[in-house]
Amino acid sequence: MDKTERRILNILKRRGGQRLSLQEIQRRFTTGRERKAVLKQLARLVSRGKVTKDADGKFSITSAKKRLVGRFEPTNERFGFVIPVSPETNDIYVPAQRWGGAIDGDIVEVAFTKRRGGRTTGQIVRIVKRTRHELAGKVLKRREGMFLVPLSAKVFHEVVVVNNEAGPVEDGLVVNAVIDKIDDRLNRINVSIVEVWGKPDDPEVLCRIVIARFNIPTVFSDEALDEARRVPRTITESDLRGRADLRSLVTFTIDGEQAKDFDDAVSIERRDGGFRLWVHIADVSHYVAEGSALDKDAYERANSVYFPGSVIPMLPFELSNEICSLKPNEDRLAMSVQMDLDKRGEVCASKMFKSVIRSNARLTYTEVGSLLEQHRKGKDVSEDTPGFAQYLYDMDDAAQLLTKARMSRGSLDFDLPDPVIILDLQGKPEDIVREERNPAHRLIEEFMIAANEAVASYLTVNGCKCAYRVHEPPDDESLIGLSQTLKSVGMKVSFAGGDLSNKFQQLIQRVRGKRIERLVSYLILRALKIAKYSPENIGHFGLASSCYAHFTSPIRRYPDLMVHRFLKQQLKGKSKGKVKMTNEALKEATHHCSVRERAAMGAERKIVKMRQAQFMADRVGERFTGIISGLTARGFFVELDQFFVEGFVPLVSLSDDRYSFSEEKQCITGEKTGRRFRMGDAVKVRVRSVQVPLGRIDFKLIDAST
Known part of the structure; x- marks a missing residue:
């Protein structure tokens, strides 16, 4: 080690972790030559991880902590997270001034330690790779x-x-x-x-900003497009070999009005004491060969990304909207799951097989939901869906049994609607409303969950590989924090002993329809971990499922495509058509898909925020009523009553007092007046400013008495 390096390390060690600027270090050297060498040697020490350089240019000795490599994601609150490359490790919290010069998306090395309270906190010690060019x-x-x-x-x-x-x-x-x-x-x-x-309010420009921000691939390779063009547009006799012919079975799809890719269809028969249910999923793996150009592009994307009025598909439209889409009155290849339900809603028998189906109709959530709601009220509106009404009534009964069974085991059910952006002919938002969930949504959701569980269980029992969808239970520290916060808002809850998922479900039901529901839902969601993909089955806490995988959407999710391949391998016999994916490759693939899912969700949320801001840009100065929907140290969010839009009220804009936020009590309080703001409080606001490209809407509180 160079003499200057040793002196620098000794200087920093003697400061006991205190950070020093370059000039402060140089002042401890006497000659101009030594001072000039300090900068070079500091750079070497930082690159080797022995010295940490913070974002403000100050240096400190790197403590002997655990280290890992991951991707850096800063937040608007000026702190950030390192998302580890290793899928077994949780995200590392990185406070301001410990970013070490990293910017959004950089691959970094972080030194970290787990502090009291459970939060793993780190310090970026080295930038491994700049990813943003x-x-x-x-x-x-x-x-x-x-x-x-x-x-x-x-x-x-x-x-x-x-x-x-x-x-x-x-x-x-x-x-x-x-x-x-x-x-x-x-x-x-x-x-x-x-x-x-x-221009920053141009819909196409907004999409390009989001695509760049989240690194969403938009162009298929020439090889993939060529493969897609060569895919047959019709089914041949050779395609039917080894498939169950279900074309005479009454089958239909139920999707949104704007949907163009139909990857699931359903059928049902009422039987003594229960039902036989079929879920048919487009056989995408028949057309997308493992290792092909199409497969490589699909893997890179990992999922489709949905924007208001458009989609960035995982597969070219020649597949997603044509031969793989279960269009009405056209023969389609499928993977079918047949399930027998008893009168308690339990799946008592199931089997999976390759099939050919022919959908009888393309139904929508709106028309089916309306039919089922009227039927539940005792009204006959079967003429709205001629020939299918009784099948839909049977499906509704089966879905209610499945829901009851799922809820009895502790599955969580949050009632948190998403915003729906309604566009005009020019692609500009003309209204923003809450997504309406009706019995048809619940019906399809229950059938898909049942099929996913059946396939995952089948693969597990037979010792096959699987890309599981897993959701870990919250850790003890999160539960303690949740319990303390709930106590501070008047709810005494103990999570010790008993079935944890049932305790969470009872808590959700206890506040359903009350003013405090949003706050409690937010607190529970914050305590929960993020669901992800994994080659190891550790169960799904949110669904209270011991074995779960995604199987039902191979057109738009790559993990589903992997599960289809594993299922086909098992159905054929392990000696035939073996899937090439190794255990290590599966581990890497599930992690990659989890990361890309996170990017897609971020992109979809961001474009919605931008569109909400675009919608409110012409309403600056107007007044609205709303409720407080979120609290931070900088201010609070308000969700409007008239439109499903959320904006921010900065604390600095409240001039009547000095306010502070208590995370434990989940409230903002004035120091002199004692005035409080809590989630669910009704307020009146004026639109103060809008920044469309940032997706930011700022409100000003106008009713001091609220």
């Missing part, structure tokens, strides 16, 4: 030069345009730029503009 942003022209307001990444550096290769660009337009240099010391990023995208 481009940055989309809004042009900001100043006297001293041109800058970008980052939109495609959570970046807190100043972004300076040093070169413009796209020609003249107007202030306020959205552009795409190449990152030339990241200067952590100056907290600055130098970029070169390479493409002008357009």
Whole structure:
């Protein structure tokens, strides 16, 4: 080790973890030559992980903690998380000033420790790889030069345009730029503009921002498109070999009005004391061979991504909307799950097989939901779905049995609707409403859960590989924190002893329809872990299922496609048509799919936020009523009554007092007045400002007496 390196380490060790700037370290050296060498040796020590450099350019000795490599994801709250490469490890919390110069998406090495209270906290000690090479942003022209307001990444550096290769660009337009240099010391990023995208409220520009932000692949390879074009458009006699012919069985699909890819269909027979139910899933694996170009592109995407009015599909439309889509009155290849239900809603027998089906009708959630709601009220509206009404009534009865059985074992059921963006002919939002769930949604949901469980159990019993959908129970620290917070809002709950999932379910039922329901649901969701894919079966806590996998959507989810292949292998016999995937490859694939699912969900949430902001942009200054839907240290969120839109009230905008947030009590309180804000409180607000590309809506509280 170099003499200067040893001195630097001794200086930092003697400071007991205190951070020092470059100048503070250099002052401890006497000659100009030594001081010049300090910068070079510090860089070497940081690259080797012996010294940590924080985002503000200060240095400290790296403590002897555990380390791992992962992807860095900052938040708007100026803290971040490292998402480990290893699927067995939970996310690492990284507070502000411990980012070590990392930006959104970087692959980093983090030193971490688990503190009291259960939170694993870390410090980024090395940037392994810069993954973000481009940055989309809004042009900001100043006297001293041109800058970008980052939109495609959570970046807190100043972004300076040093070169413009796209020609003249107007202030306020959205552009795409190449990152030339990241200067952590100056907290600055130098970029070169390479493409002008357009105005920040243009729907296409908003999509491009989100696609760039979450790194969503949008272009299929030429090889994959060529394979898709060569897929036959009709079924041949050779396709039918070894398949059960179910074309005479009354079968139909139930989907949303705008759906174009129908990957599941259902059939039913009422039997003495129960039902025989069939769930038919498009046989995508028949057309997408393992290791093919189509397979590689599908794997990279891992899922379809749904935006208001458009979709980025996992498979080319030639497959997803054509030969793999279970269209009415057309023969289609399927993988069918046959299940016998007893009068308690338990699946007492099941079998899986390859099939050919012919859907009799394409039904929608709206028409089926309306029929079932009227039937439950004793009204006959069977003429709305001629020929299918009795089948739908039987399905509704079966679904209610399945729901009752699932809930009796402790499955969780949150009533948290999603926003639906209604677009006009120009693609602009004209209304935003709550997603309505009716009996038809529940019917399909229950049938798909039952099929997923049946397939997962079959593969497990037969010792086959499987890409399980797993959901771990909350850890003890989370349960203690949840119990304490609930106690502070007047609810005494003990999670000790007994069945935990049943305790959670009883808690949800206890607050159903009450003002406190949203708060309790939020607190429970915060205590729960994130569901993911895994080669190991550890059960699914949220569904109270001991064995679960995703099987029912192979058109839009890659894990389902893997499960289809494993199922086919078992049905054939392990010696025939063996799936090539090794145990290590399966482990990597399930982790990859979990990561891409997270990106897709982030993209879908972000575009909805942008569209909500776009909808409210013409309503700045208008007044609305709403309820408080979320609390943070910086302020509170308000969900409007008139539109399903959420905005933010910053605490700094409340001028009548100084307010502080108590996470334990889940309230914001004024120091002098004692005025409190809690989730569920009714308030009146005025739209203060809107930033469409950021998906941000700011409100100002206008009713001080609320």
